[in-house]
Amino acid sequence: MKQSFGHLMLFIKNTFLSIGLVTFLSSCASNSQQSLYDEIGGQAVLETLVDNFIMEIASDNRVLPRFLDSNVNRFREKMIEHMCLLADGPCIYTGDDMVQVHAGMNINSAEFNAIVEDLMSAMDKTGIALSSQNQILERMAPLRPQVIGI
Amino acid sequence: MNLAGLTSVCALTLLVMCPELVSAQEQPVNRDGKILGTGGVSSISGAGGGGLIPWATLSSYADEGQRGGSVFRTRVDVDAYQLDIDGGALAFGNRIEFSFARQNLLVKPANLHVRQNKTGIKVRVLGDIIFDKAPQITLGAERGSLRDKGLARAVGAQHTSGTDYTVSFAKAWLNGIGHRTTLVNVNVRYGNANQFGLLGYGGDDQDAKWTAEFAAAVFLTRQLVLGAEYRQKPDNLGALREENAHDLFLAYFPNKRVSLTAAWVDLGEIAGARNQQGVYLSAQLTF
Known part of the structure; x- marks a missing residue:
């Protein structure tokens, strides 16, 4: 049970990290400096x-x-x-x-x-x-x- | 990519092509010269469009030196009316288009049919819709002739046939709104058609009038187009109110042979029946 909870937390953490990364990447894409x-x-x-x-x-x-x-x-x-x-x-x-x-x-x-x-x-x-x-x-x-x- | 492999594939293809190439002196492209979607769909009068309005595009994929055509079937189903249309168009060299349509209006409450034939001609006088900075400009004429004249006479129309003249301007931007290919079309129309001519031509208020029509469309993908149209109508009949029409459409071009269009239309008040809204469906085959 404890292990599953740990997995869940890891999943949530990873999800947030991914969202952060996607947000970062999309802000890159909209950067007018990028050719x-x-x-x-x-x-x-x-x-x-x-x-x-x-x-x-x-x-x-x-x-x-x-x-x-x-x-x-x-x-x-x-x-x-x-x-x-x-x-x-x-x-x-x-x-x-x-x-x-x-x-x-x-x-x-x-x-x-x-x-x-x-x-x-x-x-x-x-x-x-x-x-x-x-x-x-x-x-x-x-x-x-x-x-x-x- | 393996260059040697690439070169040999090219060489092989050339070899296979060779016998034809030696004999064929004419241009190797003889049909479907225009880019997917740029022939548009069929409007309610049969002319290339557009649905409720024609556009400054010519039906089919015939480019310079080519011939092409289209046939279509359309149904417009609003609260009190159903309009069925069959028709087609022939285009020569992306220059001139001849169109034809048979319209059959069902007045649902009276179970009454009003049939009208439409013939049209449209000539591209200037410009290329994609590649020129200036818009593509066409001049058009649409002649309508009622086969069932009773309703038009009853509502006070002066004539049972008439001709509308149009000047159309269209421009597409390859990299338009949201980096999607975007088209804008403007028509100026001079005519006296009451409710597309289905209620005759001219009335007691005024005869021929200038009206404006607009369309805007965005290619969500190369095959799927989302757009809207607006058509001003003349309102010539003293006894009946005529309102402007508009639509919101989605057109799908799976290939250069077929197009399918679905739209929501609002035709306004028609012969006393207010707020006529409903569905527009159209299928077109191109050759």
Whole structure:
């Protein structure tokens, strides 16, 4: 009986500690000092995200033909740098600018949207929270004029 | 992730795709170009919306260079009335939409049916709802023609058919309220429809009027949308009061083929029956 009481007290103590920890973590999350890069989990998560993104593209007939001449390794490296930069992470983007990359391809709105959907699926599979996903998308959206119809 | 493995998977996929790629010169995307949910649902007039009001969105997932369409069935069940609607829409290139709906109103206390056909056209004149800073703007016309004209004549409507004209503005923010994708829609309508045209067009008070309509919606997830709408109604009939309508809705988009909408609606006073509140259910198939 005494032992059960001890367990109960331990349980209550742990519960309070967990609540405290959750409160602490959520106050961290709402801290405006924290970058989006940190919020999604830093470099490791970004790399997983881009790997998942490549897999989504590889199984998407709508856009795969556009990547026929792409070097997957280079795409992966530059994409990670680019997303890191967009998320205010500690990276330098060493790739070509978006206009250079897409010039002459005459990409249409539907193809652009297909890539957006592939990225959404990749973010889901990476376990990135919807609120962070939407911040990433919001930062990428202004690039659209540098991608489509050129 | 194993890079060598990744590369070989990509290479294999490319190899499998290759025969098609060599022969197919046209764009590989030929349907469903819009992002899930952005085709909206079907409004009571058949035009893409929205439920009680159309929105500046075009039905289906047809993007530039594509065609698409939708069919739907809706039931609005309030205290004294039940409105059943079947209809559909065709959209061409995210530019122009043609819509059609058959409305069947049951006046419960009198066991009386009032049927009306609606046809509509809507043209996107400017903007992209997600990717432009400016709103997406559409011009629309909705023509209604009563098949059962008796009730409209009895309540003093001037006409049994009429046309409403709408200008719609819609803007979505990917990272909106609570970091959720958020949409706002505003319509300006010019017309003389009494209770959506079911009580005819025009009256003794005044003929065509300008009215305003609003909608706001939040994507709780990529598939589930919570929102509200407000529709001002013209109140043209001298003998009967017409009040504004509003709703609170939840729309579910499991995929690009199906959408389901459930709403609570308040249509106000209709033909002397006050405070008409109830349920709105709609199912839509998209192709």
